[in-house]
Amino acid sequence: SGKKSDEPKSKLLKLAFNQSENHPQYKALKEFGEALEKETNGEYTLEISPNALLGDQRAATELVQNGVIQMAVVANPVVENFNKDFAVIGLPYIYDNLEHQKEVFISGALDDLFGSVKGSGFEVLGAFTAGSRNIYTNKPVEKPADLSGYKIRVMQSDTMKKMVDYMGGVGTPMAQSEVYTAVQQGVLEGGENNEVTYVDLKHYEIAPYFSYTNHLMVPDLIIMNNSTYDEMSDENKVILKNLIKETINKEFIAWNENVEAAKKIAKENGATFVDVSIKPFQERVKPLQQSVIDSSENSKILYDAIRDLSK
Amino acid sequence: MDLAVQTGMIMFTSLPILLLIGVPISISIGFSSALSMLMVLPLDGAMVTSAQRLFIGTNSFSLLAIPFFILAGNIMNRGGIAIRLINCSKLIGRRLPGSLAQSNIVANMLFGAISGSGVAAAAAVGGTIAPLQEAEGYKPEFSSAVNIASAPTGMLIPPSNTLIVYSTVAGSVSISALFIAGYIPGILWGLGVMVIAAIMAKKENYISTEKTTLAQNIRTILDAIPSLLLIVIVIGGILKGVFTATEGSAIAVVYCLMLSLIYKEIKLKDLPKILMCSAEMTSIVIFMIGVSSMMSWVMAFTNIPQKISILLLGITDNRIIILLIMNLLMLIIGTFMDPTPAVLIFTPIFLPIAENFGMNPIQFGIMIVFNLCIGTITPPVGPILFTGCKVGGISIERVFKRLLPFYVVTTLILLLVTFFPALSIALPKMFGLIK
Amino acid sequence: MNKIKLILDKLIQLFCISLMVLMTVLVSWQVFTRYIFNKPSAMTEQLSQYLFVWLVLYGAAYVFGQRDHMKIVFVKEKLPFKFEIMADIIQEILITIFTLGIMVYGGQLSTMKQMGQLDASLQIPIGVVYSAIPISGIFIIFYALCNIRELYFIKYKKSKLGEDKLWT
Numbered sequence: 056s057g058k059k060s061d062e063p064k065s066k067l068l069k070l071a072f073n074q075s076e077n078h079p080q081y082k083a084l085k086e087f088g089e090a091l092e093k094e095t096n097g098e099y100t101l102e103i104s105p106n107a108l109l110g111d112q113r114a115a116t117e118l119v120q121n122g123v124i125q126m127a128v129v130a131n132p133v134v135e136n137f138n139k140d141f142a143v144i145g146l147p148y149i150y151d152n153l154e155h156q157k158e159v160f161i162s163g164a165l166d167d168l169f170g171s172v173k174g175s176g177f178e179v180l181g182a183f184t185a186g187s188r189n190i191y192t193n194k195p196v197e198k199p200a201d202l203s204g205y206k207i208r209v210m211q212s213d214t215m216k217k218m219v220d221y222m223g224g225v226g227t228p229m230a231q232s233e234v235y236t237a238v239q240q241g242v243l244e245g246g247e248n249n250e251v252t253y254v255d256l257k258h259y260e261i262a263p264y265f266s267y268t269n270h271l272m273v274p275d276l277i278i279m280n281n282s283t284y285d286e287m288s289d290e291n292k293v294i295l296k297n298l299i300k301e302t303i304n305k306e307f308i309a310w311n312e313n314v315e316a317a318k319k320i321a322k323e324n325g326a327t328f329v330d331v332s333i334k335p336f337q338e339r340v341k342p343l344q345q346s347v348i349d350s351s352e353n354s355k356i357l358y359d360a361i362r363d364l365s366k
Numbered sequence: 367m368d369l370a371v372q373t374g375m376i377m378f379t380s381l382p383i384l385l386l387i388g389v390p391i392s393i394s395i396g397f398s399s400a401l402s403m404l405m406v407l408p409l410d411g412a413m414v415t416s417a418q419r420l421f422i423g424t425n426s427f428s429l430l431a432i433p434f435f436i437l438a439g440n441i442m443n444r445g446g447i448a449i450r451l452i453n454c455s456k457l458i459g460r461r462l463p464g465s466l467a468q469s470n471i472v473a474n475m476l477f478g479a480i481s482g483s484g485v486a487a488a489a490a491v492g493g494t495i496a497p498l499q500e501a502e503g504y505k506p507e508f509s510s511a512v513n514i515a516s517a518p519t520g521m522l523i524p525p526s527n528t529l530i531v532y533s534t535v536a537g538s539v540s541i542s543a544l545f546i547a548g549y550i551p552g553i554l555w556g557l558g559v560m561v562i563a564a565i566m567a568k569k570e571n572y573i574s575t576e577k578t579t580l581a582q583n584i585r586t587i588l589d590a591i592p593s594l595l596l597i598v599i600v601i602g603g604i605l606k607g608v609f610t611a612t613e614g615s616a617i618a619v620v621y622c623l624m625l626s627l628i629y630k631e632i633k634l635k636d637l638p639k640i641l642m643c644s645a646e647m648t649s650i651v652i653f654m655i656g657v658s659s660m661m662s663w664v665m666a667f668t669n670i671p672q673k674i675s676i677l678l679l680g681i682t683d684n685r686i687i688i689l690l691i692m693n694l695l696m697l698i699i700g701t702f703m704d705p706t707p708a709v710l711i712f713t714p715i716f717l718p719i720a721e722n723f724g725m726n727p728i729q730f731g732i733m734i735v736f737n738l739c740i741g742t743i744t745p746p747v748g749p750i751l752f753t754g755c756k757v758g759g760i761s762i763e764r765v766f767k768r769l770l771p772f773y774v775v776t777t778l779i780l781l782l783v784t785f786f787p788a789l790s791i792a793l794p795k796m797f798g799l800i801k
Numbered sequence: 802m803n804k805i806k807l808i809l810d811k812l813i814q815l816f817c818i819s820l821m822v823l824m825t826v827l828v829s830w831q832v833f834t835r836y837i838f839n840k841p842s843a844m845t846e847q848l849s850q851y852l853f854v855w856l857v858l859y860g861a862a863y864v865f866g867q868r869d870h871m872k873i874v875f876v877k878e879k880l881p882f883k884f885e886i887m888a889d890i891i892q893e894i895l896i897t898i899f900t901l902g903i904m905v906y907g908g909q910l911s912t913m914k915q916m917g918q919l920d921a922s923l924q925i926p927i928g929v930v931y932s933a934i935p936i937s938g939i940f941i942i943f944y945a946l947c948n949i950r951e952l953y954f955i956k957y958k959k960s961k962l963g964e965d966k967l968w969t
């Protein structure tokens with residue numbers, strides 16, 4: 056095909072992304088952009104702005120709300136601030152594994168939830184996986200008692216802090232940029248994250264035991280400005296919907312590949328991956344889970360729907 | 367014409383005009399950024415985004431260290447800590463020609479080391495030591511030049527507010543690592559100034575007559591120990607993991623305040639004034655940082671840094687020449703711009719280029735701050751130069767000639783810092799703060 | 802107008818001084834709870850950060866009132882007195898336009914949008930924190946008008962200027 060992007064009708068979609076070009080989500084988004092341009096005959100082009108250049112996730116969400124940019128990928132807690140029910144899809148131990156999570160994302164079970172934030176100025180088009188989060192520190196963590204007195208870095212959120220507290224440790228909110236030195240110097244004993252980030256930030260150097268507590272699988276959400284979406288022709292909306300579904304599938308595959316690559320690097324650098332029986336941790340965080348489920352009727356329905364998709 | 371080029375042209379023509387007619391630096395940056403934002407966004411989008419940047423640019427836990435170090439510096443200034451440091455440094459420098467000037471240099475390094483501000487050092491130390499120098503027959507242009515030339519070391523030797531600002535624009539660069547990295551370049555700067563001062567003093571025959579007894583010396587040292595302990599507490603606390611760099615700054619405030627109250631040089635009723643003065647200084651600096659984040663946003667949105675780096679790399683791909691060009695540009699910028707806005711504006715443009723050549727962002731941070739430190743003592747805009755002249759009671763013209771050899775020696779050290787990465791990154795490596 | 806300015810000055814001073822004290826206490830307390838009691842607090846870091854933003858915005862407004870923001874004056878000072886005053890008045894007008902557009906208009910829009918969003922650790926609407934942008938903006942405009950009035954009616958009419966600071 057010819058160079059359609061030069062035609063005046065082409066609409067540029069700017070997408071804010073807070074990770075680097077090497078992230079599996081970036082790769083999936085890049086393919087998405089190419090496919091979108093091709094299938095809409097150049098009506099839409101996508102420009103990804105990586106490394107949080109346009110601001111952190113909360114700022115990016117505001118930019119999408121205001122139509123300054125058209126799309127962003129943001130973590131679930133950011134959208135949780137607009138509708139509390141989103142907390143359910145980021146609950147500890149709600150998904151059994153990546154397959155279960157993929158099933159939930161593709162099944163359409165979340166469509167009502169995603170539609171609920173329309174009034175805030177953006178659409179949620181779909182969800183990516185960010186893998187499972189696990190605790191890493193200077194020793195294997197096999198039971199809650201192992202975490203006793205251990206300060207574990209969490210994101211700056213009260214729920215995250217409570218979760219680590221329930222798991223037996225001391226949840227300590229801190230900006231990610233401070234964590235490496237904080238752990239190294241003993242302000243913290245460790246952190247919790249997925250394998251990819253663990254390796255990207257070289258945290259294996261300071262906290263070499265990565266224990267599969269599997270406590271969280273927080274989705275990342277693809278959001279789009281309301282008017283940008285509404286202005287799309289019905290035909291293009293269908294194209295978009297199908298492409299997003301395809302992209303989510305691809306992202307799960309890319310994620311798995313990256314996890315394997317990351318683990319290999321970490322192991323070569325002396326990290327140990329520890330398999331853990333999650334039962335005792337699951338029991339410990341039940342009260343936290345329950346409080347979210349009980350918070351609204353919608354939450355309960357959503358929780359049951361997600362659990363029903365488990366095999 | 368390319369949208370990025372248009373936006374860039376609007377920004378880079380309106381900014382100098384506004385600056386030169388004397389519009390506050392913050393508003394000049396904000397106004398020209400908003401104008402260029404209007405090129406690429408509708409009115410509402412541009413206004414909302416600008417307001418958001420203003421908020422986000424100031425909303426950072428690392429920046430919180432700045433009011434605390436400013437406050438600590440002001441308390442030290444008033445609380446008798448500066449004079450104790452001067453007395454102590456007189457012991458170190460007294461065997462060299464121009465002993466009082468040498469003491470001034472050491473005291474500036476010590477004071478700057480704990481206050482994080484070169485201007486504060488020039489005012490506190492220079493103001494206290496100038497009358498002593500006059501009494502010993504030093505020419506005021508000599509003593510003022512030495513005070514001015516040595517005060518910027520406080521911005522390199524940790525803690526340093528300018529390095530904190532750099533770390534927030536550079537992304538995930540550890541403040542602790544930057545702090546440790548500043549030691550060697552800062553001390554080299556100090557030593558360079560000491561050598562020039564010694565040569566000048568010898569020429570003019572400033573030989574010390576003062577004699578002190580051992581008992582006096584021991585007393586002076588004992589007296590200064592609580593003040594010097596602050597360095598141990600803040601840097602030690604950061605390295606030992608008791609607190610982060612930001613938290614360390616608040617601890618510094620508490621410690622200085624306790625010490626000054628014990629010395630009885632600050633009374634509780636003096637505090638509101640000290641607090642308000644620190645609040646004002648903080649607001650001036652941080653408001654500028656908030657507004658500058660509008661500028662970096664527009665540049666990112668329109669890909670201007672990439673365009674500039676392509677342009678720069680189009681001239682040559684020789685690493686040495688590119689680094690020399692960057693240094694030259696920053697030296698020029700430093701002559702008329704303050705370190706904080708300069709760091710905010712030029713880090714996003716130059717850092718990607720430097721990283722492209724394999725330069726560690728820690729080394730780049732030290733290099734850019736070193737550059738701008740030289741700028742603080744050059745006319746037409748030089749806050750340390752002005753402060754030093756003010757406390758020395760002397761005009762800029764008279765000091766300027768005496769400063770020339772100092773410009774030469776600091777520029778030579780800058781070249782060392784640029785081309786020998788080890789000077790900046792060996793220490794953080796040793797402490798395991800970077801790989 | 803002068804009387805209101807003096808009252809506003811005093812109020813902002815009181816506010817900023819209290820914030821400085823509060824921030825120092827909060828951050829020291831944070832070290833204390835984590836290091837001594839091993840019980841880090843989820844809200845001190847976020848709260849002190851927000852108080853800091855307020856300090857900066859209201860403090861900056863106060864400094865606009867004092868005409869004490871950093872500026873480059875070596876060119877302006879070379880101008881004849883009449884033009885210097887004119888440049889000063891232009892500055893204040895530019896400050897007013899900037900503040901009106903970005904801080905008051907943009908800030909107000911942004912604040913309204915953020916009222917529906919809760920901060921994760923403090924559980925207050927982020928809009929409450931944002932509100933400092935338009936409010937301090939209104940103060941800045943008030944100060945700018947005071948300054949224009951003083952520049953024009955007092956300095957210019959009297960046509961004799963005292964010593965201006967070289968580095969302001």
Ligand code: NA
Nearest residue numbers: 478482520525
């Ligand atoms: Na310092």
Ligand code: NA
Nearest residue numbers: 701741744747
């Ligand atoms: Na200068």
